[in-house]
Amino acid sequence: MLSDPGTARVGDARSRLIVTLPTVGVRWSEVFCLRGRGLLLVLGVMLVSGCSGRPNDLSDGSYYADAQPAAQGSSVAAPPSSSAPATGSSTSGTPSSAAPSRSEQQQDGQRVARALLTESVLGPEGFKVVTPARPADPRALPACVSDVDLGRALRSGRQADWQGVRTAVPLVQYVGAADKGSAADLVRRARRVTGCATEVPLAAGAGVDAQVAWCEKGRPACRVLVAKGSLLTDLEVAASTEARSRELLTQLAPKAVEALNAR
Numbered sequence: 001m002l003s004d005p006g007t008a009r010v011g012d013a014r015s016r017l018i019v020t021l022p023t024v025g026v027r028w029s030e031v032f033c034l035r036g037r038g039l040l041l042v043l044g045v046m047l048v049s050g051c052s053g054r055p056n057d058l059s060d061g062s063y064y065a066d067a068q069p070a071a072q073g074s075s076v077a078a079p080p081s082s083s084a085p086a087t088g089s090s091t092s093g094t095p096s097s098a099a100p101s102r103s104e105q106q107q108d109g110q111r112v113a114r115a116l117l118t119e120s121v122l123g124p125e126g127f128k129v130v131t132p133a134r135p136a137d138p139r140a141l142p143a144c145v146s147d148v149d150l151g152r153a154l155r156s157g158r159q160a161d162w163q164g165v166r167t168a169v170p171l172v173q174y175v176g177a178a179d180k181g182s183a184a185d186l187v188r189r190a191r192r193v194t195g196c197a198t199e200v201p202l203a204a205g206a207g208v209d210a211q212v213a214w215c216e217k218g219r220p221a222c223r224v225l226v227a228k229g230s231l232l233t234d235l236e237v238a239a240s241t242e243a244r245s246r247e248l249l250t251q252l253a254p255k256a257v258e259a260l261n262a263r
Helices: 037-052 062-072 102-115 119-125 183-195 242-261
Strands: 007-010 017-020 127-135 154-164 170-178 197-199 210-216 222-228 231-237
Touching (some): 102 170, 102 231, 183 210, 183 222
Antiparallel strands (some): 007 017, 127 154, 170 231, 197 210, 210 222
């Protein structure tokens, strides 16, 4: 028997052989001395050791234990997902040009702010501010003007609320920018309000594109729309009687025209 620590005992049905398993390789002189299954075993060990590039570690099972993580950690890149949208495409189906740019929104906001009435204008008329100008949605038109939706037609709107100093008459002004085209088109379409309201004749506003004023039936409130370019001013006053509201609206409408022209 050999006392080399690198030997292993191999059982055979006919005989038991002591096979030397060298750590690097087996000399051909030793291979031909083996018979039967011993020869096959040595050749298998040589093949495995030579292909792996590592010492023969089959006896403790570490060869296969080390090989498993390598298979799991495959570096093959997964194919790109077919559901990802192509670069530059829009998943919403709405062109990016449909929404106003940031610079356009800033310009609209500045123009709207300049068209709002100020305390220096309304103070001498007997009004004080209740709620300063803030972003707001436009108020709906009377029901008889069903094809004009100011909420959809305007953007970048701001509203301020005022009140009479002595009479507590509420006054509301809203200014917004038309999303498309001219605000004068909205005013011309709103003229159909005379089907459910009483029109208030006003002197032509110098420098503006269109205006229309009315007093609602069944409610002592009067309102005027004034358009210039893409801007629309909506001014409403609600006194205790329609006659007083009409008087105040006739007095204040020219102030709204001046503010639009001064922008």
